[in-house]
Amino acid sequence: MEFFVAARISNLQVVDPGEIRRVEFALPDYVEIGEIRYSLHDTMRPGTAFLAKPWGMRTEKFRRRMYTRSNSSCLEPGVLETFINHTHRPLADTSMWWQSEMADIWYEEGRTVEVRLTVDESQGLATVYENAALCKDGNLRLEPDGEWEDSRLVCVAYGTGITPFLSYIRYMANQAWRQGGGKCHGHMTLIASARHQGQLILHQELQEIAQQFPQHFRYVPVLTRSWPEDWPSLKGRIVQTNVLPSGEEQVDLTPLLNLVPDLSQAHLRMCGSFPACRQFTQGLREQGICPVTVRMESW
Ligand SMILES: Cc1cc2nc3c(=O)[nH]c(=O)nc-3n(C[C@H](O)[C@H](O)[C@H](O)COP(=O)(O)OP(=O)(O)OC[C@H]3O[C@@H](n4cnc5c(N)ncnc54)[C@H](O)[C@@H]3O)c2cc1C
Structure with missing residues (x-):
């Protein structure tokens, strides 16, 4: 059986008009299921997605959609932040x-969207359902x-594919980078690709974090x-394609390798559309x- 909780749309901000918005959902402290009260604990792991039921504009129905959380449960428990883009696909619905x-009106009226929970009846506990319980490729x-504190990560984000890495960065800064003292030797390079400047997500915050923790x-x-x-x-695509006289497509990673020449010594993480990740x-x-x-992860 699946359980859901009504989460209030607590923030709805335009990043790029008609294209990208920052969305936040506020969870209540507890949920009542069959007259039993469960306290709601926010233990979401960085890099995971939650399942919500937003409105579909084309189908005029509530739909089930996954959104990767971009903030961290240890810093903002009970507030699920994400960034959602318009896909412009022919059958686009919720995006x-x-x-x-209409979404603005829902936000202004304090309306809710259902978010899926995992309920542990024996413990009387509810947590936010996560798309991934174990780390897989x-x-x-x-x-x-x-396991991650001393790793060298290269994270490549296409558009809203930056969401899992925003959660990593906020978590890592809080758990390890801020403590200093030479305990954590890890480093992350975040390559965030966007069409134009207005589509860069949390650009200023990321610049500030880079200035604050240049060693990490x-x-x-x-x-x-x-x-x-x-x-x-950088200007232009980090991964380029050349069509050979034979018609075959060849992928050129030179712009990326100029940025991270020692990519083979790093842990590579990538998030974006299927074609972008496939080309890479x-x-x-x-x-x-x-x-x-x-x-x-591709969506
Ligand atoms: C784990 C996970 C995390 C996600 N995190 C985010 C996030 O943080 N931010 C965000 O904006 N989105 C995220 N998404 C995508 C999001 O869940 C929706 O799929 C997206 O917003 C589009 O929703 P939609 O209702 O407009 O269209 P959809 O219902 O997704 O798609 C419309 C139509 O296009 C088709 N379609 C879907 N994918 C493709 C494809 N690759 N190629 C061709 N046709 C396709 C569908 O079958 C459907 O008929 C995530 C998805 C997953 C699985």
Whole structure:
């Protein structure tokens, strides 16, 4: 049996009009199921997604959709933050609703969206349902504490695919980077690819974290379609494709390798669309590059 709780839309901000919004859901402290009260504990692991039932604008029904949480349960318990983009797919449904005026009205009226729970009846406890309970190559659940602290991570994010890495960064900064004292030797490079500057998610916050923890975090924003004249970071796609005279497609990883020449000594993490992730792995294969581990999630 599945259990859901009504979570209030507690924040709805435009990142890029009609394209990307920041959404937050506030969970109540407890939930009543069959006259039994369960306290609601927020233990979501960085890199996991929750399941909500937003409104589908095309189908005019509530739909089940996964969203990766971008904040951290240890810093903001009970508040699920995510970033949602309009997919512009022919059958897009909920993704365009989130960009609509109707969503604004729901937010202003304090309306709720159902979020799936996992209920432990023997303990009287409810937690937010997570898409991934174990770390696998095809998900981005962060490794257990004690395993990631000294790792060198290279995280590649396409658009809203930055969400799992935002959760990692906020968690890592709080758990390890802030403590200093040479205990944590880990490092993360975040390469965040967006079409234009207005689509960079939490750009300023990421710049500030990079300045605060230069020994642990490097932030590389990349603009692929347009950029200001004085744009100081990378321009164009980090992974490029060339069509050979034979019609075969060849993937060129040079822009990425210029940024991280020692990719084969890093743990690679990637999140974005299926085609972007497929091209990337094709390029790694073609060029014989084998990072220490590769994990990715595509939507
Ligand atoms: C684990 C997980 C985490 C996610 N996290 C986020 C997040 O943080 N932010 C976010 O914006 N989205 C996220 N998504 C995607 C999100 O759940 C929705 O799928 C997305 O918002 C589109 O919803 P939609 O209702 O508009 O369209 P959908 O119902 O997804 O798609 C519309 C139509 O397109 C088809 N379709 C779906 N995928 C493809 C494809 N790759 N190629 C061709 N056709 C396709 C579907 O069959 C459907 O008919 C996540 C998905 C998963 C599985």
